[in-house]
Amino acid sequence: MIFTQYYLDCLSQASYLIGDESTGRAVVVDPRRDIDEYVRDAEAAGLTIELVLETHFHADFLSGHLELAEATGAEIGFSAVAEPEFTARKFTDGEKYSLGEVTLEMLHTPGHTPESMSIVVWEKPDDEAPYGVLTGDTLFIGDVGRPDLLASIGFTREELAHKLYDSLHNKLMPLPDATRVFPAHGAGSACGKNLSTEKSSTMGEQKATNYALLAPDKATFMDMVTEGQPPAPEYFVYDAILNRQERELLDETEMPEALDLAAFDELVAGGAMVIDGRTPEDFALGHLVGSINVGLEGRYAEFAGSVVPSDVDIVLVVEDGFELEAKNRLARIGFDRVVGYLESPLQVMVENQDRVRKASRLTASEFRRRGGEIQDLQLVDVRNEGEFSLGTIEGATMIPVTQLPKRTEELEPGKPTVVFCAGGYRSSVAASLLRQAGFSDVSDIIGGYEAWKTEPVPA
Numbered sequence: 001m002i003f004t005q006y007y008l009d010c011l012s013q014a015s016y017l018i019g020d021e022s023t024g025r026a027v028v029v030d031p032r033r034d035i036d037e038y039v040r041d042a043e044a045a046g047l048t049i050e051l052v053l054e055t056h057f058h059a060d061f062l063s064g065h066l067e068l069a070e071a072t073g074a075e076i077g078f079s080a081v082a083e084p085e086f087t088a089r090k091f092t093d094g095e096k097y098s099l100g101e102v103t104l105e106m107l108h109t110p111g112h113t114p115e116s117m118s119i120v121v122w123e124k125p126d127d128e129a130p131y132g133v134l135t136g137d138t139l140f141i142g143d144v145g146r147p148d149l150l151a152s153i154g155f156t157r158e159e160l161a162h163k164l165y166d167s168l169h170n171k172l173m174p175l176p177d178a179t180r181v182f183p184a185h186g187a188g189s190a191c192g193k194n195l196s197t198e199k200s201s202t203m204g205e206q207k208a209t210n211y212a213l214l215a216p217d218k219a220t221f222m223d224m225v226t227e228g229q230p231p232a233p234e235y236f237v238y239d240a241i242l243n244r245q246e247r248e249l250l251d252e253t254e255m256p257e258a259l260d261l262a263a264f265d266e267l268v269a270g271g272a273m274v275i276d277g278r279t280p281e282d283f284a285l286g287h288l289v290g291s292i293n294v295g296l297e298g299r300y301a302e303f304a305g306s307v308v309p310s311d312v313d314i315v316l317v318v319e320d321g322f323e324l325e326a327k328n329r330l331a332r333i334g335f336d337r338v339v340g341y342l343e344s345p346l347q348v349m350v351e352n353q354d355r356v357r358k359a360s361r362l363t364a365s366e367f368r369r370r371g372g373e374i375q376d377l378q379l380v381d382v383r384n385e386g387e388f389s390l391g392t393i394e395g396a397t398m399i400p401v402t403q404l405p406k407r408t409e410e411l412e413p414g415k416p417t418v419v420f421c422a423g424g425y426r427s428s429v430a431a432s433l434l435r436q437a438g439f440s441d442v443s444d445i446i447g448g449y450e451a452w453k454t455e456p457v458p459a
Helices: 036-044 065-072 157-172 201-211 218-226 237-240 259-268 280-285 300-307 323-331 345-351 364-373 384-388 401-410 425-436 448-456
Strands: 002-010 013-020 026-031 048-055 074-078 089-090 096-098 103-108 117-122 132-136 180-183 273-276 314-317 340-343 360-362 378-381 416-422 443-444
Touching: 002 036, 013 036, 013 180, 026 036, 036 048, 036 065, 048 065, 065 074, 103 157, 157 218, 157 425, 180 201, 218 401, 259 314, 259 340, 280 360, 280 425, 300 323, 314 323, 323 340, 360 364, 364 448, 401 416, 401 425, 416 425, 416 448, 425 443, 443 448
Parallel strands: 026 048, 048 074, 074 089, 132 180, 273 314, 314 340, 360 443, 378 416, 416 443
Antiparallel strands: 002 013, 013 026, 096 103, 103 117, 117 132
């Protein structure tokens, strides 16, 4: 058996290539949209990808099932409960699919979504215990899938939590303790609240340590898994719907269009939004007025999808050589309306300094000294509720960055505003968004709450 896990740090997303060397047949599970790596690896191993399996309709990324089917001729497979708008093979609960010696067993495990499916992997069909189980978003390392996402349209979180409990206890927990667990997500994903940085585990370890599996009864379980979930990014509903549909395919080799300043201005005047993918430090030194800073070195697509609507054109500002990466990373969440990138942005800014602004950033030490002297200060904590509950700066209002576009009216544009997060990435996103919305005096704290916590209180 060939078993390869692909892990995408910027989306905390795992996908899998499973192949049988004796027959050369292979499947890919939960692929991302830029599929070239799967195709290359399969060819190098002498494998033919004949099936693309989806554990469910994902909300946090746009899956690559259509791209992979087009590139390889593979079938697309879902659980029999799923209703995609394209041709797909439907697998019944318990149905087995043989690649030769390697055999896959499909288990219906609703709860995170109604159509969720887990895939048990048998290295040989007569083995006493399976090699592993691909749990999708049903079971994570240290957590379980949240039942409250809007991907599950038409179901309440209580209904889905009930189904999730039954799926875990009746389908997954009976698997042998040695069964390896391979989830679809890890730490950082908004698909759960307590995900581990580990990328695999065993059923025995999860039964012994996973808080949700240790719940003494169904009522306690339902309370535990529905409480304290992070706010879902705005694009989740968009992706959950799009993953059901026929849509345009991604060409991951196609560069976005290069724009001079005049073409850039015309697009912006027509409603395009500018995403500046440089680091918060570089953005602060100088950026074009109206730009939103979402750094490529971080969770770029997730936060761009949280603050930029899915139905607007996007113009990129990135360092030379990163244009294609920025386009493709946005495409991973279905944001395909990248209409171009500003050519030679640093030169443009040098030559048009009247169009450039610096971003105010305060060190933790500066804010410790000066924060109390700022009259009418609006202090905004843009972290999630779970982070906020563990401690914040006195006087701060919590508005998670993913909710900020819809909650800016809770703040006064004319007041001095300071925003902070845990380390400084999300706060730069938030501060730039507020400036773009017309806030006149916005700063963020370098190093965020973690830096502020360790800064001595002035004597």
